[in-house]
Amino acid sequence: MYIKNLSLVNFKNFEEADLKFSANLNCFIGNNGAGKTNLMDAIFYLSFCKSFISSIDGLNIMHDQDFFVIHGRYHRLENEENIYCGLKRGQKKHFKRNKKEYKKLSEHIGLLPLIIVTPSDMNLILGGSDERRRFLDSIISQYDQVYLDNLIRYNRALLQRNKLLKQFAADRFYSEESLEVWSDQMVHYGKLIHEKRVEYLQKLQPIFQHYYELISSGKERIEMVHESKLYDHDFAELLKESIPKDRLLQYTSVGIHKDDILFNLGDYPIKKIGSQGQKKTYLVALKLAQFDFIKDLSGMTPILLLDDIFDKLDKYRVEQIVKLVADDHFGQIFITDTNREHLDQMIEEIEADFKIFQVNDGTVNEVTK
Known part of the structure; x- marks a missing residue:
């Protein structure tokens, strides 16, 4: 299972974005605060009907705007799935699968399995x-x-x-x-x-x-x-x-x-x-x-999101993680980092297709290989 396309309108610091992903490795590079984690959050949103950053849905709407839209196209069990999430300020959140709205959001959980590793996970320990x-x-x-x-x-x-x-x-x-x-x-x-x-x-x-x-x-x-x-x-x-x-x-x-x-x-x-x-x-x-x-x-390979994963790790542990995720045991992977050093190392290890996206203050562009 993997996400093929992601479209955003007024989601956090992205006024508009339309991305086409690799079924294997996707890298978001850019400075801190540029919006790399917000892109991860949009993908997370489509699996869990909520943000992993803010529990208040309205805070995910771009400043001075009245609504946001997240839309994703997925390849799942040989079928295409269209997942839509839309929210207007002060109104109920709408979540749809193939244009059919869910009666209960809990019905959606598990449809698109996803695992995320993020710096905020340190709260699990602390x-x-x-x-x-x-x-x-x-x-x-x-x-x-x-x-x-x-x-x-x-x-x-x-x-x-x-x-x-x-x-x-x-x-x-x-x-x-x-x-x-x-x-x-x-x-x-x-x-x-x-x-x-x-x-x-x-x-x-x-x-x-x-x-x-x-x-x-x-x-x-x-x-x-x-x-x-x-x-x-x-x-x-x-x-x-x-x-x-x-x-x-x-x-x-x-x-x-x-x-x-x-x-x-x-x-x-x-x-x-x-x-x-x-x-x-x-x-x-x-x-x-x-x-x-x-x-x-589940019988499906979850999407794996690795947000700022290499911080605080020594070189040996970074190398071991790179070797692990480069293995074909994992499916579609999204990684964020502030520079290309770790990403280039991973790209050298992995034999599958990849895409790199440069993120700058709410804009995102695919980098030519």
Whole structure:
């Protein structure tokens, strides 16, 4: 699977752009702030119905304009897919597949599998548990629609339970039966979500270790540890026992929405002991493992976006990553960089077709080979 064409109107700093891509390697070069990452974000948008940079859709509209449009043509399972996203300020976002609008955006997730590696991924290591849960949920949701539906239902029940706890405090009233309605739903969907998370992480760990060893020459041991109270406790009992605390706090203090994933280097958190290069290697290996996992399950080769991937890495690790992505195991790849040194190195390694695009302050032009 790959994207053939991308058209933009008033998307971020691009007033208009119409690009035709290689099915293999595509490179965006230009200075910082020129718009390279915005092009990556547009491709990401067409897979996930949202930006990976800004959660507020309206912020993606070009300044002083009233709307944006993103349109992509894809080759997918021997068919052509036309994906359209349009947004006018203050109005509902429109997302269409082959001119037919989706009733629910969640129906689109997984159609166009995509993996992105970006500097903001460092938040997975340095940020809070919510960052790591979102990462985990986004991976599983790409290949498991039931998981995504269960997650939506769980979050809805959690929201209603929290509203009820606040209402109890405001009205100085309490009804255990009313609370049980939402607790029961959280238990039902929470157990299903927990099972899938456990299954996924068990399968991902050896692939993750494999990629890390390739990039770091096997000098370091890594692991992911899933932290969840559901390993040792019954979820229904946890919710019941937490009622006094939850009423005091006015929110639900236990559940799968409190899970975390510990990223360790050896026996210690990489957050505390890892160098910048080790952390970057950790993230790249994690994303490449995610790539393999989704490729195997979906039967399609995901699009791979590598945004500013070479920063903070020593020469050896850069060379190892270049060798990895140059392999025909990967399909269509998009890379951004501020200079051509790394890109030329990759082009020398890769035997497939490639295109280079120069990005300058909201304009983009293909560079003649």
